[in-house]
Amino acid sequence: MAERTFDVVVIGGGAVGENVAARAVQGGLTAALVEHERFGGECSYWACMPSKALLRPGNLLAAVRRMPGVAEGARLDPAEVFARRDAFVSNWDDGSQVDWARGADVEAVRGRARITGEREVTLGDGSVLGAKHGVVVCTGSVPRKPPVEGLDAVHVWTSREATSASRVPGTLVVLGAGVVGAEMSQAWARLGARVELIATGPRPLPRYPDFAGDAVAEGLRADGVRLHTETRAERVSTVEGKVRVELSGGTTLDADELLVATGRRPATDDLGLDVVGLTPGDPLEVDDTGLVSGVDGEWLYAAGDVTGRALLTHQGKYAARAVGDVLAAKAAGRPVDTTPWSRYTATADHHAVPQVVFTDPEVASVGLTEGESDRHRVLDLDIAVAGSALHADGYTGKARIVVDTEREVLLGVTFVGQDVAEMLHAATIAVVGEVPLRRLWHAVPAFPTISEVWLRLLEEYGL
């Protein structure tokens, strides 16, 4: 028997859970938001915010160094960089997030939640919450450890330590050259660590076009990062206080810290999924309204990393807005339009997921990064326009568009180069809006900006 009943109970108070709860309340419902660690979740304290705070000063300094006549001899002060990072994570205090919840009329509940029945959640202290209209799982993801001999027996950094440490290690070995590995290698190299980055493939960022990984590799090498490509860690041990990493190919590295950045898995191990016939540890498969597949009664929803759809804060919050709106509409007896691009569906997950890798150079992409059929035409160009030349001496960058040649619309855009992140939203609008290229022609880029590359791309297409 539930001790307290809400219209909606959200498990996991990260950015995504917060958005579900707030949106449901805006729709006229009551919502409890249960969090067992810190309200605000990974993004606020150990992911997006601190990682970008660590990267930004180094990116700015590198930009300054590319510009003759500006601030000769500037250098990073790690203590100041850490202090600014600490301010962005509110010194790991979630008080302001709790205040926000109170202001948004969301009931913030501290505790570890498990699903114990239909529309029922039980907290670690045994108290039971009822959820009249639905339970929404937003428990996020946790780092995945690869099966490397000895790894369980040594002290390692995960992304949490890599984003919260306040001492620069002498040598940092980074296992995994995805987004976390690339970003954190550069941040710590620029803060003064000797960084050894281990990539299983020929370049970092294997999910991006080769030119992106190659450009980022060059940027990392310029910062002194030693990149070990086509390499695996075979054995890990502790030797005289250091972490020894033995690599395929025979090289041995001794590290002050070993960062394991080999991906993440959904946080569903201890959530009571077995009670509803699902498998603990699996991602929660959802339809575009966030409804979890394979559970009767239409009461279990999920959003964010836990669904395994797109492990990005903005995309999780987008799904969260849909879930909150769906629950409010269903509770009020209003129809829920589940057709693509309705406000109740996270349709963009299938077509236009924007992501920025905040390395130097930056990688910004949305939609397809490669052609996937003979109807798709892929066009690559150097970013070499008046705007880029003025932006930084020796500016190098690349742009790719993937065009649906039958409909003459964009399916994907990728930019690589200094300060391309802010160019991404224009691309996202073009892809989501399916703006015909012949109309895009009339979106004239201001002179002289890096965006002039849009005109070059359309000319290259034949307009």
Ligand SMILES: Cc1cc2nc3c(=O)[nH]c(=O)nc-3n(C[C@H](O)[C@H](O)[C@H](O)COP(=O)(O)OP(=O)(O)OC[C@H]3O[C@@H](n4cnc5c(N)ncnc54)[C@H](O)[C@@H]3O)c2cc1C
């Ligand atoms: C180093 C790093 C950098 C990143 N940078 C970016 C970036 O720049 N941009 C971007 O878009 N994305 C970035 N991401 C990804 C982003 O952090 C995630 O996509 C985002 O945090 C997912 O939000 P979420 O709310 O789904 O999960 P989380 O933020 O993980 O929140 C889940 C919450 O649920 C709580 N919880 C779990 N189980 C329970 C339970 N049983 N009971 C109660 N509470 C529970 C957890 O304590 C946690 O607070 C980065 C990730 C990493 C690791």
Ligand SMILES: NC(=O)c1ccc[n+]([C@@H]2O[C@H](COP(=O)([O-])OP(=O)(O)OC[C@H]3O[C@@H](n4cnc5c(N)ncnc54)[C@H](O)[C@@H]3O)[C@@H](O)[C@H]2O)c1
């Ligand atoms: N700027 C951003 O938007 C941002 C920044 C960081 C993280 N994130 C998100 O967080 C998620 C997790 O990031 P991540 O970098 O941990 O995961 P990822 O999946 O991006 O990269 C993991 C990398 O580890 C490699 N790998 C796997 N097993 C390995 C092994 N045994 N040895 C060496 N390499 C191995 C993989 O090939 C892959 O390149 C990503 O999906 C990303 O979307 C986003």
